[in-house]
Amino acid sequence: MLTLLGRRSSFNVQKVAWLLAELDLPHRHIELGGAFGGLDTPEFRLMNPHGKVPVLKDGDTVLWESHAILRYLASRSANSALWPDDIADRAHVDAWMDWSQTTLQVDFLTGVFWGYYRTPEARRDTRSVERSVARCADHFRLLDTVIADKPWLFGEAMTLADITIGTHLYRYFEIDIDRPNVPNIVRWYERLKQRPAYRDAVMVPFDELFGRLEY
Numbered sequence: 001m002l003t004l005l006g007r008r009s010s011f012n013v014q015k016v017a018w019l020l021a022e023l024d025l026p027h028r029h030i031e032l033g034g035a036f037g038g039l040d041t042p043e044f045r046l047m048n049p050h051g052k053v054p055v056l057k058d059g060d061t062v063l064w065e066s067h068a069i070l071r072y073l074a075s076r077s078a079n080s081a082l083w084p085d086d087i088a089d090r091a092h093v094d095a096w097m098d099w100s101q102t103t104l105q106v107d108f109l110t111g112v113f114w115g116y117y118r119t120p121e122a123r124r125d126t127r128s129v130e131r132s133v134a135r136c137a138d139h140f141r142l143l144d145t146v147i148a149d150k151p152w153l154f155g156e157a158m159t160l161a162d163i164t165i166g167t168h169l170y171r172y173f174e175i176d177i178d179r180p181n182v183p184n185i186v187r188w189y190e191r192l193k194q195r196p197a198y199r200d201a202v203m204v205p206f207d208e209l210f211g212r213l214e215y
């Protein structure tokens with residue numbers, strides 16, 4: 001039996017919860033971190049020395065880092081559409097996954113979601129937030145051209161890159177910020193919203209986090 005550890009409100013946990021639901025994999029989900037606590041115990045630090053969620057347990061195998069977990073689950077399910085067997089195709093998916101985590105997630109989740117949404121107004125660094133909002137607009141304009149003529153980033157099938165990037169869309173479209181005109185991204189997001197796995201795992205209301213830096 002697989003066990004996913006991590007609070008459902010966590011962005012990085014949501015990627016894994018979404019994939020588990022897409023693959024229809026039976027699992028237990030234990031809420032941990034944030035207000036649930038539990039990340040500083042010796043038992044948890046043995047599983048993840050960094051004290052972060054998500055963590056996935058599969059029997060004796062214990063994994064941390066959301067993208068490593070996504071790759072493990074796709075391989076475990078022998079799902080070569082999600083993470084291709086062909087090494088060049090796989091490297092292309094990896095490139096967008098890495099970009100998602102090191103660029104888009106930094107500009108959106110850290111720069112906009114934490115910098116604007118979670119930071120109380122009096123403490124916001126407005127100039128820095130504006131720069132992050134502008135960088136996100138550039139990222140989404142570029143993505144809009146990538147996905148212009150196909151349903152998924154790489155064509156007819158969903159890959160892990162759709163999951164890591166698509167997880168941003170709910171919060172990006174829900175919060176009150178300037179957004180560019182990105183009709184293809186909007187269509188992609190509308191299709192994601194039709195998927196029960198996306199609705200359950202990613203469309204988790206977050207209003208109670210507004211102006212609140214602590215969990």
Ligand SMILES: N[C@@H](CCC(=O)N[C@@H](CS)C(=O)NCC(=O)O)C(=O)O
Pocket residue numbers: 007010011012013032033034035039051052053054064065066067215
């Ligand atoms: N790069 C890691 C980041 C993990 C991370 O920062 N997790 C956050 C939640 S999104 C966390 O554990 N925060 C502490 C907490 O929730 O108490 C990953 O992708 O798994």
